[in-house]
Amino acid sequence: MMSKRQDANSQHNDTKALYDKQILNSAFGVEGQNNTKFDRISFNDARHASIKQLNQCHKATRKLSDDKYNSDGELIEEAQYMVRESPRQFQYNKPLQETVFTLDNSKFQYLNFVYNFLYKCIDIDRVHFCNMDTDSMYLAIAGSQIEGYKYGLKYMIKDQLFYDQHYKEWLPWDNCTVAEEKKLMGLTTEPQGENIVCLTPKCYSLYNENEQNEEIVSLVNRMKRVSEKKANLTTNDYIKCLSDGCNIIATTNNLQMKMGVMSMISMEKSALTGIGDKMVELANGCCASFMYGINADHYLIER
Structure with a gap:
């Protein structure tokens, strides 16, 4: 696949090169770290969600919507819950x-x-x-x-x-x-630029701004857990998150098919937090690996 992408770039076939690039970028995650191989997610009403919570495979439950009633007080739609289970056994052919x-x-x-x-x-x-x-x-x-x-x-x-x-x-x-x-x-x-704001790994904003041009020109914005195109965040959001320590919220819309009916679910997620959940961040900005019982206060920083 790598040689195919190189051939496409040599032939200036941008469409084919982008197609091969997407396959290469996603191959590792899809084949080796695809959670669908190890996790099972289902959408249930309150009764079925409570039953699945008693299972040893249960991992987490999130409420998606509340009960809906009509003007007469009759229940027309039950609350929906998203239940995540991790099966004790699974089949994997790679x-x-x-x-x-x-x-x-x-x-x-x-x-x-x-x-x-x-x-x-x-x-x-x-x-x-x-x-x-x-x-x-x-x-x-x-x-x-x-x-x-x-x-x-x-x-x-x-x-x-x-x-x-x-x-x-x-x-x-x-x-x-x-x-x-x-x-x-x-x-x-x-990408290359004049300035960069880095909050956590895979979460940064690359932009141009100098003394001659005070206007911020965003070149690349990267974030996790939300779609970069749908979030509509700017470099100023990254700077605000870094300087004020605030949490930037973004709304995402996902389509869900249930009982032959297509629905759109809007969810609010933390797009920018400045908090890394895969490492321990020290006071001087350095990062250390997670170790059981060890937090940032246990590290000595030489000044």
Whole structure:
């Protein structure tokens, strides 16, 4: 599939390249981390929901709607509940070890790039790690104030010889082919901007604003749990969440089919919170892994 995407990019077939990209991006989650393999979600009335809550497989219950009555006080529609169950046994036809290896190997390659390339030839005092995820990193770099912001790492190189010998193992170069730019275990630059606000992993806003142009121009807005297009959030929402510590709410609409009737359910979700639920965030902004019985107060931070 990767070679098909490279061929599509070489032929300037944007539609085919985007199609192959979506398959590649979703393959890991669909095959290895698809909750439908391990969770069962059903919509029930109050009686059936209470029965399922007694099952050992029950995980969570959420109320979606209240009872509805007509003008005569007669019940016309019962309250609906969403019940999540985790079956004790399930059938899975894909090798789970491939999923585990992919996740662990990506972390190894991530650290390999940082310690065996960046730290050896780049002046880290001029680079700040803003946000990191399994397969991506967001860097704020102090380079040239004249050339703009699309100059890569060339103003931060401290060991030019080492950089020239090894940068093609990781990074693309001028006039390289699509296969060389998108090589496996390599890195490529995607969006670039003048400023970035990072709340948690996979939740950030990249925008342009400088002294000459005070208007904020949003380039990329990313968030979790809600649709980016439907939420209609702006960079100012990210800045407000970071500076005021407030919770930004967004309304999402989902279609549900029940008994042959299509219904639309509107739900309010926390789009921006600035709270990471996969790690412990320390007072200085660093993050530490979850460990049972250990919270942020147990860590000592050197000033």
